Amino acid sequence: LAKTTQPISMDSYEGQEVNITCSHNNIATNDYITWYQQFPSQGPRFIIQGYKTKVTNEVASLFIPADRKSSTLSLPRVSLSDTAVYYCLVAVPSGATNKLIFGTGTLLAVQP
Amino acid sequence: ETGVTQSPTHLIKTRGQQVTLRCSSQSGHNTVSWYQQALGQGPQFIFQYYREEENGRGNFPPRFSGLQFPNYSSELNVNALELDDSALYLCASSQAGEIGNEQFFGPGTRLTVL
Numbered sequence: 001l002a003k004t005t006q007p008i009s010m011d012s013y014e015g016q017e018v019n020i021t022c023s024h025n026n027i028a029t030n031d032y033i034t035w036y037q038q039f040p041s042q043g044p045r046f047i048i049q050g051y052k053t054k055v056t057n058e059v060a061s062l063f064i065p066a067d068r069k070s071s072t073l074s075l076p077r078v079s080l081s082d083t084a085v086y087y088c089l090v091a092v093p094s095g096a097t098n099k100l101i102f103g104t105g106t107l108l109a110v111q112p
Numbered sequence: 113e114t115g116v117t118q119s120p121t122h123l124i125k126t127r128g129q130q131v132t133l134r135c136s137s138q139s140g141h142n143t144v145s146w147y148q149q150a151l152g153q154g155p156q157f158i159f160q161y162y163r164e165e166e167n168g169r170g171n172f173p174p175r176f177s178g179l180q181f182p183n184y185s186s187e188l189n190v191n192a193l194e195l196d197d198s199a200l201y202l203c204a205s206s207q208a209g210e211i212g213n214e215q216f217f218g219p220g221t222r223l224t225v226l
Contacts, residue, residue, distance in 0.1 A: 028211075028212075030210065031210045031211060031212040032210060032212040032213065032214075033212075034212055034214065034215075036217075042219065042220075043116075043202050043204070043217030043218055043219055043220055044155065044202070044204075044215075044217050045217070046214050046215065046216070049212075049214055087154055087155070089212065090212065091210065091211050091212040094168065094169070097167060097168040097169070097211070098168055098210075098211045098212075099157055099168050099169060099170050099171075099211075100145065100157040100160070100168065100170070100211060100212060101157065101170075102147075102154040102155050102156070102157070103154065104154060105153075105154045
């Protein structure tokens with residue numbers, strides 16, 4: 001049974017780097033690992049996506065080890081506006097297709 | 113570029129009724145996914161449609177069904193509503209490719225079942 005787990009919450013201060021890890025076993029070998037940010041009463045918003053190794057964009061980095069059983073979202077120099085829930089999203093095999101599973105979510109609280 | 117839109121914004125139904133939720137995908141996207149998000153929990157994958165065919169399904173009973181139209185808009189139908197169906201229903205669109213391609217989410221429809 002596929003399980004995708006994250007820490008329930010994390011605290012940080014403005015300007016710090018934050019790393020959030022998602023553990024995911026039995027994910028599809030041919031699909032992305034993706035991270036989303038969600039604010040209250042809004043739909044999730046895409047942050048970053050990758051297959052393996054390291055991906056970096058203008059807002060975050062994503063580290064994926066070779067076995068793809070985990071991934072780590074890195075947010076450099078967080079600000080108060082980064083306070084939100086962060087989810088990983090993976091695809092897992094399900095019969096002839098894959099299905100998508102969100103992680104349990106991590107509430108990041110950034111303090112001044 | 114028009115983003116993902118959903119209608120209605122809010123809906124109140126009673127147990128046993130049927131409901132239809134609608135989603136218009138972002139311009140240029142041909143894939144639509146639906147999710148259920150209960151209060152305080154993460155989104156749960158219901159199903160995905162690609163070019164009018166179901167392309168993947170989560171662990172939801174058959175009373176959750178969907179359609180995708182030639183213009184790539186989509187409907188989610190839920191029959192025989194139960195109290196536990198109360199949730200935020202999210203639609204997301206993406207371009208063709210792997211099921212986990214970058215998705216753009218709409219604001220959701222808040223369904224309350226009494």
